[in-house]
Amino acid sequence: MIQKTNRMSLVEQVASQMEQLIESGHWTIEERIPPEMELMERFDVSRNTLREAIRALVHAGLLETKQGSGTAVRSASALGAALQKHVKKSDLIETLEVRLALERQAAQMAAERRTETDVTQLEACIRHCQDAAEKGDQEAFITSDITFHKTVVQASNNQLLIDLYEHMTDILYSFVQELMAIDSPFPYEEELHIELFEAIHKQDKNAAATYVERYMKALKENVTMMMEE
Amino acid sequence: MIQKTNRMSLVEQVASQMEQLIESGHWTIEERIPPEMELMERFDVSRNTLREAIRALVHAGLLETKQGSGTAVRSASALGAALQKHVKKSDLIETLEVRLALERQAAQMAAERRTETDVTQLEACIRHCQDAAEKGDQEAFITSDITFHKTVVQASNNQLLIDLYEHMTDILYSFVQELMAIDSPFPYEEELHIELFEAIHKQDKNAAATYVERYMKALKENVTMMMEE
DNA sequence: CCGCATTTGTTCGTATGTATC
DNA sequence: GGATACATACGAACAAATGCG
Numbered sequence A, B: 001m002i003q004k005t006n007r008m009s010l011v012e013q014v015a016s017q018m019e020q021l022i023e024s025g026h027w028t029i030e031e032r033i034p035p036e037m038e039l040m041e042r043f044d045v046s047r048n049t050l051r052e053a054i055r056a057l058v059h060a061g062l063l064e065t066k067q068g069s070g071t072a073v074r075s076a077s078a079l080g081a082a083l084q085k086h087v088k089k090s091d092l093i094e095t096l097e098v099r100l101a102l103e104r105q106a107a108q109m110a111a112e113r114r115t116e117t118d119v120t121q122l123e124a125c126i127r128h129c130q131d132a133a134e135k136g137d138q139e140a141f142i143t144s145d146i147t148f149h150k151t152v153v154q155a156s157n158n159q160l161l162i163d164l165y166e167h168m169t170d171i172l173y174s175f176v177q178e179l180m181a182i183d184s185p186f187p188y189e190e191e192l193h194i195e196l197f198e199a200i201h202k203q204d205k206n207a208a209a210t211y212v213e214r215y216m217k218a219l220k221e222n223v224t225m226m227m228e229e
Numbered sequence C: 001c002c003g004c005a006t007t008t009g010t011t012c013g014t015a016t017g018t019a020t021c
Numbered sequence D: 001g002g003a004t005a006c007a008t009a010c011g012a013a014c015a016a017a018t019g020c021g
Helices: A009-024 A036-043 A047-060 A078-090 A092-113 A114-137 A138-154 A157-181 A190-201 A206-229 B010-023 B035-045 B047-060 B079-086 B092-113 B116-135 B137-155 B159-179 B190-201 B203-226
Strands: A065-066 A070-075 B063-066 B068-074
Touching: A009 A047, A036 A047, A036 A070, A047 A065, A047 A078, A047 B010, A047 B047, A070 B137, A070 B203, A078 A114, A078 A157, A078 A190, A078 B079, A078 B159, A092 A138, A092 A157, A092 A190, A092 A206, A092 B159, A114 A190, A114 B137, A138 A157, A138 A190, A157 B079, A157 B092, A190 A206, B010 B047, B010 B190, B035 B092, B047 B063, B079 B159, B092 B137, B092 B159, B092 B190, B092 B203, B116 B137, B116 B190
Parallel strands: none
Antiparallel strands: A065 A070, B063 B068
C-alpha cells in the first residue's frame, strides 16, 4: 500500500514529527530544542523548510524562538495553547462557568463509573489537602486542591473531557496566580470536598453534581470579591 | 516608556494580520485569498517571509494551499481547528458527553439571563423546526435543529461557552453527516424542544437542565444504535 | 569591555512540480 | 501539447541578538 503521506508537504511532515516529539514529552517543556543546523541534518531538509515548520509550531503556541539564543518548548499541547489564547480575551467569570459545566458533568460520570482505584486515589488527594491545610502551607494546599479536582475529572474516563478540563484549570490557575500576587486568602471548603468524594464513593450521581455546584458557587463569589477589591 | 516588543518578528506580524482578516470574516470561508505576489506587496515583505506566515496558518488549520491552484480559507477560527484535530482522536460518545455538559450549563444560564429578544428568537427557531418537519425536509430540519440549540446557548451570554459549543456542534455535525451517509432516520423530539423553551421562558433553571439531559440521553442512544448497525 | 562563535531573522535567487486554461 | 500562474524546495548570503571567554 502506498503511503498517502507522500502528498503531505515536507514542511507538514517535519512539523508533525516535531509536534509528536513535543506532545509525547520527548522534548520537555522549557527545554531548548536542537539548533536549526542539527535539525536540518536530522530531518534532511533545507533550512527554509525547517524554519517554516518551526514557524508553524511557534504560531500554534508550541515553540518559542529567540534570536541568538535558541528555540524552546512553550506548551506541550496545541489545544491548550489555542484555548489559552481564546480565554485571554474572555472574562474570568466566563471561564469559571465553563469549568463548572465540565466538572459537574465529570463528577456525575465519575459517580457512575468510578473504580476502586479511583476511590483510593481520591482519598489520598483529600489527605494531602488536609495535611497542607494543617501546616498552613498555602502553595501546597492549592496544588493538592487542583490535583483533587483533576482526579475527580479523570475518574470520568472521558479523555476529551479530561483534556479540556485540565487545560482550562491550568489557564485559570496561572491567571489567579497573577491576580492575587503573594498573599492568598483562599478559603478551604473542606466539607464540600469530602461530601463530593462520598457522593462519588456511593455512586450518587445527583449528589455529586450538587456538591460541585456548591463548590463552584463559593469559588465564583470569592473571585468576584477578589476582583472588586 | 519604551515599547518592549515592537520586535515581534515580521512573520508573526503578517500571520497575525492575516488571522485577523480571516476571523473578522473579511476573507470568508472557502474563498481564495490573493496570490503571493499581491500579498507580498500589500504587507511589504519578501516571499519567504510571507510563505512562512501562510505556512503557520495552514498548520493551524485556518488556510489550505493547493499546488497550482491557490490558497483558500478552511476554517475561521484557530480554536475550532485545534479542537477538531483533538476531537478526531476521540470517541463520538465522548464528544457528545462534553457537548451535554456545555449545553446544560448554557440552558441554566439562559433561563436565568434570557431577554425578551432571546425568547422571540427561540420561538422562531422552533417554528422553523416544525415547518421543516411537516414538509419532511430532513436537511432543513437538521439545520433548524442545530440553530435552535445554538440559540439557546447564545442566550447564556457567555462568549467562551458559546464559542466552545458552536465549534463542538459543527464538528459533531460534520461527523454525523459522514456517518449516516444519505438516509437519516433522525427522530424529532419535538416535545423536548418546546419544554426546554418554556423552561427558559419561565426562567426555570432546573427544568431547563432536566430537558437538556433528556434530550442528550435520547441523542446518545440514537448514536450508539447507529454505530452498532 | 571587546571580540568571537553560535543561533535565529530576513532576503534574494534558482530550479522543479503541478494545476488551469 | 503549450503557456501561464502558483506552490514547493533548496541554497546562499548577510543582519541581528545572545552568550562566553
